[in-house]
Amino acid sequence: MRFGRVLVAAAIAAIAGWTIPANADPVALSFWYPVDVGGGLTKIVDGLMADFNKTHPGIKVTAVYTGNYDVTLQKIQAGKLAGTLPDVGVTEISSVPVLASLGAAQPLDTLIAGSGGAKFLDKFWPSMLLNSRYQGKVYGIPFQRSTPVLYYNKDAFKEVGLDPNKPPETWAEMASDAEKLTKRDGGRVTRWGVELPLEAFNWFYYALVYQNGGQSLSADGTHVLWDQPKDIGALQYWYDLVNKYKVTPAYTPWNDGPPEFVAGRTAMIWHSTGSQSFMRQHVKFHWGMGRLPKNVQFGPPSGGANMMLYDTDPAKQKAAWTLITWLSAPAQAARWSAASGYLATSMAAWNEPEMQALVKKHPDVLVTKEQLKDAKAEPASPKYAPARDILNGLIKAVLANKEPLVAGAKKATAEANAAMAQ
Amino acid sequence: MGKVALALAGIAKAHGSNAVVRGLDLEIFEGEFFVLLGPSGCGKTTLLRMVAGLSDPDSGRIALGGSDVTSVPAEARNIAMVFQDYALYPHMTVRNNLAFGLKRHRVPRDQIGGRIERVARMLAIEQLLDRKPHQLSGGQQQRVALGRAIVREPLLFLMDEPLSNLDAQVRANTRAELKELQHRLGVTTLYVTHDQVEAMTLADRLAVMNLGRLEQVGRPLDVYRLPATLFVAQFLSSPRLNLLAGEIAGGTVRTPVAVFPTGGASGPGGPVQVGIRPEWLRFSPDPVAGSLPLDVALIEPLGAEVLVHARWPDGELVARVAVDGKLPDRGKVWIDAAASRLDLFDADGRRIGSTPGDAEPSNPREISPPLQPAAARGA
Amino acid sequence: MKRVVGRILLYAAVLIAAALVAMPMYWLVVSALKPSSEIFTATPRWLPGRIEWRNFVNAWEGAAFGRYFINSVGVTAAILFLQLVTSSLAAFALARRRFVGRGFILFAVIGALIIPIQVTFLANFITLQHFGWLDSYGALIAPFAASAFGTFLLRQAFLAVPDAIEDAARLDRCTGLAFLWHFLLPLARPTVVAFVLVALVAHWNDYFWPLIVTNRDQIRTLPIGLAMFVSQEVTTDWNLLMAATLFVAGPVLIVFFLTQRYFIRSHVNAGLKR
Ligand SMILES: Nc1ncnc2c1ncn2[C@@H]1O[C@H](COP(=O)(O)OP(=O)(O)O)[C@@H](O)[C@H]1O
């Protein structure tokens, strides 16, 4: 009788296509990552995942390389429409409101509560959580994070009579140091004083606005503030570096920056903390790192990418959350940071052996840690993407003297606000 | 003659509202070289394309070798065509141009080579077999086009003004060769041209086409001598037919320049259109009764012949005169009415009859006015 | 004398043009052979001080290039084959047949020509999802099985073939697809070759679409491997990037090299023909 019941139950289970819970296959998870750094780092991600799978027999993660930040975002947006989302995805931090408002990324507050609530979040550098929330809920957990620093050529400083252990701390100092450092051969510049390379995310514009005490996006994320006095002042300073002091070129492509510094074609450069390992490998003179200068305040912007969770099924959510917490735990965060040059996301990670070794070898890494306490959010809102491109065009046009600064900023502001209102 | 190779019955075709071929009947016999002669735009190409099957008639039937092929597609009719601009295959050598149709007709491979050799020898293009069309002169291309048709050994050759793109000397040579070749091969040929010399020299029989209809069908000399319509007379005259308004009265034909004897061939009285071929117009250096004096305006030597243009107050007449004949001086001439031969047409341009004149054709029976019907009758 | 000067000027101009074209190629190869310490120097170094073959090993190991290479060859070949088939059939109909709606279809083809992939990619993506083809070779190939560009290009070329040739071919019993095969395609050969080369480069280099529709390394293609060497935030290893670029660009360059003779000849022929 009892045997019969079991048989019936088994038959029903089989017909319904259920799998028997005991001895079940591990939960399969996909982890999408846009590492954006050479083949070597995909190996490190693969290594992390292999270790995770080894230590978590109930879960099997597959890591999927998804190209650069923009393609990764598009892939996830398409995945939302087609129902092919990953379980966990790493995307550029300003995508939090985009993917949260789309209903793709899932809020993590309940899961966080289960992992210690505020205590869990407090482990991260506070500035790294600035781009994690949307409408009061937490969506993003820091993973590969960066912030820009000032790299400077100590030999060049010495050569022009500057203190090689004192990089500029203010806008005024940076301008005057750069004037001294700029070398000309006739009309041709053979060494720039400083370079501020430009990439699609307009990092250094936000840096300058923050340093000038301003904001570039309204608090509710609905409109840009580029025509406000502090924003105008920030762009004016950049404009003056190019056109008044003539110490920086009007445009440096992002990837050209570090090679220019290495080749001695610029004495100072603003660039990502992620470029440290490149500098260490290639620079043949004495060099150092400093914080980005301040005007009314220090204001380095945040950069890099957060992990977000896309599952709605509780069992999968649980497994995915296990992966997220494991990756952000100090041991893994330190391992990832030491290998990639991204910032260690938690304070505790700095105490891990990998990070200790790194600090011992390269003490100026501490500058990046120091700077984190001042870091500011990256402007983000669900409809910010067109504004980002308009701003990029504005910066290029103004610095190249193709557009008047104030009028151009007003026009671009109106244009961006119209695009974001759609 | 023999069996009918091609029969057209009531063929009509319009391009939009433009009726290009208007109810046309024609029979062509086996082995015959038949020429369709007509001015540019009269519908010759349109007709030929329907025979080939490249376009469909709006109405009428087409029969090949006794069987109706009206709805048989072109590729199944076993007809070969020489196009006006040759339409050689530019990407193939001459040899492949010739071989292609044979391969497509599933001629056994071992026969293809021999057939090409034979035709190439016949047309003296053996040296050209490995060239591409763009490496050939116009005359050579023309031969290859001809060869491509011949090698197929089709039921019927269609040729659409195949000589019109050649220069005069090459054209004359090729014309003669073509005729000889066709007789040798004995393949029924429908040849289209606007050139009366080509038509006269090549044709076993010809048809003169005008505005989508056949004006007259017959042997070249018959059509030449006895044009059934004013149009035919005009089209076969060179440089042009002398046309006068006339009136038949009492055994004479009265025109503004001269009074001609009818020579017994009397029709009903009344107004007629008088056509005088340049070669059948005779001038006299001495005054002739009933004829106005004419001013010699221009003398054009053609070689063996001379064109004499003579003017009277209301017009000009042209005569073709043999050089060894009497050459009029510049000055006055009179029409030799008795020696000139006239063709008489009614108001609709239909032939009424001819006056005998000096140039009386050899067969007197033909002079009596047998009004040729415009439609084909066979021979 | 004047002619000699003209010649010299001509050769000088040709040499300069050739150098401008060859320059990036040379730099690519040289950089791929340099040790990383020689990549960034104050003055450019025209020859590697030491040839670093390990760059190729390191680059090769940086991504699954062997697998990617096989996939790229297969996917690109399948796309080119399908595009040639569909484009020539469509172009045949549009250029040489009259039918109701032809004008509209032609208009649609020209419309499709100017629509960028960013507009269609979502619709294609969702369609593939419905077919269950995402993350398979089908997803890499199917969306490119037809080409508006190829259709339009071939239509223009087919239009240029005189009607009389088609009539003559018909009387030789060559109609329909046989006419396409024996006449239109050979006569349009310069266009076909140009189209194949353009499509080859476009699909061989395509990065965006394969990245969007695939998740598995086993079916991914070379440009994805190459992209792994380009960084956005952190600085690129140029010598490895150059070595990887050679893996990706090399095969296409070889194809160009092998076909260039023929490519040039077909252009010369086209000039003589008309
Ligand atoms: N495809 C066509 N569409 C419209 N009109 C045509 C077409 N082909 C020929 N025609 C017209 O039909 C008439 C006869 O043309 P065609 O048969 O080529 O004359 P031919 O060969 O005697 O010179 C001309 O008026 C020509 O303009």
Ligand SMILES: [Mg+2]
């Ligand atoms: Mg014609």
